[in-house]
Amino acid sequence: xxxxxxxxxxxxxxxxxxxxxxxxxxxxxxxxxxxxxxxxxxxxxxxxxxxxxxxxxxxxxxxxxxxxxxxxxxxxxxxxxxxxxxxxxxxxxxxxxxxxxxxxxxxxxxxxxxxxxxxxxxxxxxxxxxxxxxxxxxxxxxxxxxxxxxxxxxxxxxxxxxxxxxxxxxxxxxxxxxxxxxxxxxxxxxxxxxxxxxxxxxxxxxxxxxxxxxxxxxxxxxxxxxxxxxx
Numbered sequence: 561x562x563x564x565x566x567x568x569x570x571x572x573x574x575x576x577x578x579x580x581x582x583x584x585x586x587x588x589x590x591x592x593x594x595x596x597x598x599x600x601x602x603x604x605x606x607x608x609x610x611x612x613x614x615x616x617x618x619x620x621x622x623x624x625x626x627x628x629x630x631x632x633x634x635x636x637x638x639x640x641x642x643x644x645x646x647x648x649x650x651x652x653x654x655x656x657x658x659x660x661x662x663x664x665x666x667x668x669x670x671x672x673x674x675x676x677x678x679x680x681x682x683x684x685x686x687x688x689x690x691x692x693x694x695x696x697x698x699x700x701x702x703x704x705x706x707x708x709x710x711x712x713x714x715x716x717x718x719x720x721x722x723x724x725x726x727x728x729x730x731x732x733x734x735x736x737x738x739x740x741x742x743x744x745x746x747x748x749x750x751x752x753x754x755x756x757x758x759x760x761x762x763x764x765x766x767x768x769x770x771x772x773x774x775x776x777x778x779x780x781x782x783x784x785x786x787x788x789x790x791x
Contacts, residue, residue, distance in 0.1 A: 567592065568710050581714045582613035589685060589707045590615045595669075595694030596687045598622075601711055603675075603683040604638045612715075618688050621665040625658055632658045637672035638684035643701065644672045647693040671695040673708040677716050685711055737775040744778035747785050 567588045571581065582601050589599040598616030600623050602609055611623045626632025632655055633644040646652045647669050649659040670688045674681040685708040687695060695701065741763065748759040763781075767774045 568707075571710075571714075578715065579613060582711065583615075585707065585711055585714065586613045586615045589687065589704070593671075593687050593695075593703045593707065594697055594700045595671075595689050595691065596700075597690060597694075598688045600634075600686045600688075601675075601683060602634045602638050602672075602686060603715065604635075604681070609635055609638060609683070612683070616688075618666055618690070619686060622662050622667050622670070622688055623686060625661055629658065631655070633670060633672040634684045634686045637674045637686075638681055641674040641676070641681040643674065644670075645695055645701070646670050647696055666690045668692050669694045671700060671704055673701070673704045675708050675712040675715065677712045682712060682715055684708075737778075740775060740782055741778045744781040747781050 568585070571584055571588075586599045586601055590596050593599070598614070598618035600614035600619035601612045602623060603612045609627055611620055614620045614623070623634055626635050633646060636642065637644045646659070649663050649668055649670075652659045667688050668690055669692055670686065672687075673685045675683045675685060685704060687700075687704060689695070695704075741760075744763060745756055745759040748754065748762050749756060752759070752762065754762070763774055763777055766772075766777045770777070
């Protein structure tokens with residue numbers, strides 16, 4: 561566990577794309593979880609699940625077999641927040657259609673750990689092996705739990721940063737729209753000799769008539785005025 565905490569503490573979280581961070585963390589998982597040969601991170605967004613990062617093609621193939629069907633150990637771990645360990649795919653009874661196919665890509669055992677976030681789960685950390693009962697030792701689940709918690713923190717931080725950036729972008733667009741609408745109103749007030757309310761009503765009517773956004777109509781009026789000045 562000391563190697564795990566050291567490696568996780570050295571991961572740079574800030575100012576990096578989420579897929580880069582998760583790619584590094586899956587590499588740490590592959591190195592530190594006893595029995596791991598191939599690892600992946602499944603994220604669940606509403607009804608959609610996808611592999612955000614993986615090490616080794618075994619994990620990606622196994623994940624995608626589950627996405628095709630909409631169920632499987634990584635899907636259940638990610639949605640229900642339960643740990644799912646399979647010691648022998650050929651003897652597993654819970655997912656017969658999945659296990660029958662996944663042995664074809666070399667998977668004999670797996671461990672799926674939920675990613676905890678604010679009392680729910682946002683996905684799963686998946687670990688695969690070509691060996692039977694590769695994750696039966698308690699240490700495998702202990703290390704996988706610690707990695708899953710680190711992944712959940714990374715995803716939560718990235719989501720928060722993305723929401724903040726979206727909010728800032730929307731605020732900027734709203735301010736720009738308001739500014740250009742006020743400019744267009746000023747143009748109409750000068751040209752049509754109307755007050756501010758009447759100018760806005762002219763913009764609104766044009767927006768409905770031409771089925772265009774109010775901001776687009778306003779921008780066209782402002783641009784037309786500028787072009788006229790250039791001429």
